[in-house]
Amino acid sequence: MFFASDNAGPAHPKVMEALVAANQGYAMGYGADPIMEEVRAKVRDIFEAREAAVYLIINGTAANSVLLGTMSQPWQTIFCSECAHIHEDECNAPEFYTQAKLTLVPTADGKMSADALRTKILAEENRGVHGPQRGPLSITQVTEKGTLYSLDEIAALTDVAREYGLKTHLDGARFANALSALDCSPAEMTWKADIDTVSFGGTKNGALGVEACVIFDPDLAWEFELRRKRGGHLLSKHRYLSAQMQAYLADGLWLDMARSANARCAQLAAGLRGQNRVEMLFEPQANIIFFQMRRSEHKRMLDGGAVYYVMSGDPEIGDPDEMLIGRLVTDWSMTEEGVSQFLDLLRG
Structure with a gap:
């Protein structure tokens, strides 16, 4: 993840x-x-x-x-x-x-x-x-x-x-x-x-x-x-x-790897759209997603083993209901299973 x-x-x-x-x-x-x-x-x-x-x-x-x-x-x-x-x-x-x-x-x-x-x-x-x-x-x-x-x-x-x-x-x-x-x-x-x-x-x-x-x-x-x-x-x-x-x-090879990264991002975006606790800030078009959700949700994800950047605040300190921005990036080696594991964790 x-x-x-x-x-x-x-x-x-x-x-x-x-x-x-x-x-x-x-x-x-x-x-x-x-x-x-x-x-x-x-x-x-x-x-x-x-x-x-x-x-x-x-x-x-x-x-x-x-x-x-x-x-x-x-x-x-x-x-x-x-x-x-x-x-x-x-x-x-x-x-x-x-x-x-x-x-x-x-x-x-x-x-x-x-x-x-x-x-x-x-x-x-x-x-x-x-x-x-x-x-x-x-x-x-x-x-x-x-x-x-x-x-x-x-x-x-x-x-x-x-x-x-x-x-x-x-x-x-x-x-x-x-x-x-x-x-x-x-x-x-x-x-x-x-x-x-x-x-x-x-x-x-x-x-x-x-x-x-x-x-x-x-x-x-x-x-x-x-x-x-x-x-x-x-x-x-x-x-x-x-x-x-x-x-x-x-x-x-360079195109195969890019297609794979983009496909995993599309899979990830599709799963995020089904979560009312998550708001995507831009329409993902390649292999990067910016999204926001509550600090408490970010902390739960990070504690559960997900690794990504929280861009707009400390996920550990502050109002648990404050909305913080996160960034997700997929690379050529990310698997369908890895994306599914992240989405399963998000669903709780």
């Missing part, structure tokens, strides 16, 4: 097997290993982008930060949602790597609207040399509230960005979950919708620790390489990143 985070789930056995296989003998470092050539070609094929630059980094914070550093200048501001991961969960790493500021766009259900984005863009670059200049847009997909931008919503945001000459980055830590839920192609969710760079996540979806930075404008590639090295994220024994991504992409 572990629903704290998909970061807490195990790596897939095929990923671990690939690491063991890659550990034989010698291989050139810093991305010159032969496995990386296969990975680069596979990612380009998946995204239908033959000229895309593809690089691997060990975690999502670094992937987002180095990409945004490549896309922005220190005197600019990066536009993102008020609940974006780059704002809430990366300890100012994007600001550290870019030296730019973040401008937060208000959201509904965790998503920015085109109108809200335009309002924020218009509020910047109005004071000449004295104020921040407009920088790139960053979109989190899946959002931090477990909701999804539709393809039309992504295109509406990038249309606004293009109107003002701004590039767009997609934080795809849960890229596979979003893709599976939308039933579209990677190209449709990225460059065909005018996305310029993507943090293509593996860690939350069954890898040990690897993200692909996909850059659709080859002119940005060399600067990214320099920033990755300068930022301390060019792994010397790179083959262990390459091997993970190779196994992750082989035979559609």
Whole structure:
């Protein structure tokens, strides 16, 4: 009954097997290993982008930060949602790597609207040399509230960005979950919708620790390489990143794992809808559920062995009838039985 985070789930056995296989003998470092050539070609094929630059980094914070550093200048501001991961969960790493500021766009259900984005863009670059200049847009997909931008919503945001000459980055830590839920192609969710760079996540979806930075404008590639090295994220024994991504992409494993995680979330959501003591705050669309119920109910669940985050208060201390917000996340390894056990416990 572990629903704290998909970061807490195990790596897939095929990923671990690939690491063991890659550990034989010698291989050139810093991305010159032969496995990386296969990975680069596979990612380009998946995204239908033959000229895309593809690089691997060990975690999502670094992937987002180095990409945004490549896309922005220190005197600019990066536009993102008020609940974006780059704002809430990366300890100012994007600001550290870019030296730019973040401008937060208000959201509904965790998503920015085109109108809200335009309002924020218009509020910047109005004071000449004295104020921040407009920088790139960053979109989190899946959002931090477990909701999804539709393809039309992504295109509406990038249309606004293009109107003002701004590039767009997609934080795809849960890229596979979003893709599976939308039933579209990677190209449709990225460059065909005018996305310029993507943090293509593996860690939350069954890898040990690897993200692909996909850059659709080859002119940005060399600067990214320099920033990755300068930022301390060019792994010397790179083959262990390459091997993970190779196994992750082989035979559609990445999509199979995302579909499984999404299916368990749908099973969980269906069970929660039948409980009048529980209120879901957003319509679950991928593998994350936000809900609220009484403090006493949270305490009962946690004492009974359920593991998840209570986001808005201490479940141990306070009014037992106070409504507290909880978050449930399913990963690829969650089973139907695990979900059923949680729901049985909730029913009491």
